[in-house]
Amino acid sequence: MQTVMAADEKIRIGTRGSPLALAQAHETRDRLIAAHAIAPEMIEVVVISTAGDRIQDRPLAEVGGKGLFTLELEEQLADGRIDLAVHxxxxxxTVLPDGLAITAFLEREDPRDAFISNKAKSLTDLPQGAVVGSSSLRRQALIRKLRPDISVVQFRGNVQTRLRKLSEGVADATLLANAGLRRLGxxxxxxxxxxPDFFLPAPGQGAICIEGRAGDVRTDALVEPxxxxxxxxxxxxxxxxxxxxxxxxxxxxxxxxxxxxSGVAFRGMILTPDGSEAHEIALAGPVxxxxxxxxxxxRRLRRDAGDAFFSSWL
Known part of the structure; x- marks a missing residue:
């Protein structure tokens, strides 16, 4: 322990306040304790409210995209109020603020999407005209591709909020990340x-990452294990x-x-939001x-789809 930090130095882990975000932060905390024999009271989990959590009445695409879930954490990371951010x-x-970097990935959980419904056993079994709730453009597009007869409605909120909406009958089914549900028990x-052969997950789904200050020797040594x-x-x-x-x-x-x-295999897909057009690719190579x-x-998908395809997203 003494090789990476002084005995009286606290480690401050920044996180969003949702139950899933807190579960991920505490998993990181527990791994740090195990790796370095740190006294639990020396690691503080700091809850930071983000715009993505506060804005629940509009799709993310309308109000700023993915950065809404990271901006406030990154501001506190950059100015030293926290030492690590867990996401x-x-x-x-894909582009981080100057001076910040992803410094570690925890072992990935199952990346698949989970189908949840009280009315059908699977997406295929949903009756014609059923309603599925999702806030993810990827999930919406894939649902429409596979079941164009189904209606898709916006479903913002954390896991508990979405499940409550489901129980209230706002939708007949929803899709959530299996990894998140497993982490929440x-x-x-x-x-x-x-x-995944029919319903590819989002890039990065199921993996927790740790963000730190680029070149910060102290925190790099902490998270390296x-x-x-x-x-x-x-x-x-x-x-x-x-x-x-x-x-x-x-x-x-x-x-x-x-x-x-020593090999890595990749499958990727891009879709129009209505699911009517999709382009797929599969490649493999050395790690x-x-x-x-x-x-x-x-690059290959961008070339194959053409500029007109991408303009349909705007």
Whole structure:
């Protein structure tokens, strides 16, 4: 412990205040304690309200996109009020503020989407004209692609808020990240898990990332044992793919990289918001070329889809 910080120095972990965000921050805290034998009272979890949490009545695409979930945390990280920020990787913009960097990825949970309904066993089993609630443009587009007869409505809010809306009959079903439900101990509410062969997850889904100040030797040493190399390799590919496509909350983009030994395989997809048009790609290569593979996949899809396709997102 003494090799990475003084015995009387507190570590401040910044996080959003939702139950899932807190679960992720406490998982990070517990891993730091285990890795460095830190006294629990020396790690403080600092809850920071973000615009993305406060604005619930409009789609994210209308009010600023993914950065709404990270801006306030990054401001406090940059000025030293917190030492680390813990995020869901799928919420992270591909371009970070100057002076900040993703310094570790925790081992990824199951990246699949979970289907939840009291009225049907699966998305396929929903009756014609059923209503599915989702705030994700990717999920909305994939639902419309697979079931154009289904109505999709906006479903903002944390996990508990969305489940309450479901119980109130606002929708017949919803989709949430399996990883988040597992971290909350709520896997029992899942009706079905979506096969990635038909329903690709979001880039980064299921992975927790730690953001720190670039070049901060103290915090780099703290989080280094927490970094999971396989997850970091997969996320390098997925985030490069996203960056090549200028991915944001305005763009229905799906992608998943899997690592097997010395190789990485990637599948990516872009869709129009109504799900009527989609372009897919599958590539594989060595783990050393993971980021290059993601960039190549993004460039190929951009070329194949053409400028007209991308203008439909705006």
């Amino acid at each position: 869901s990787s799928k919420d992270m913009p 709520m896997a029992d509410i899942i009706t079905d898990l979506m096969d 927490l970094n999971h190399d396989v997850t970091a390799t997969a996320l390098a590919c997925e985030r490069a793919f996203l960056a090549e496509l200028d991915g944001s909350c305005r763009t229905p983009i799906a992608g998943l990289a899997t690592v097997d030994g 050393s070329d993971s980021a290059a593979l993601g960039r190549d996949a993004g």
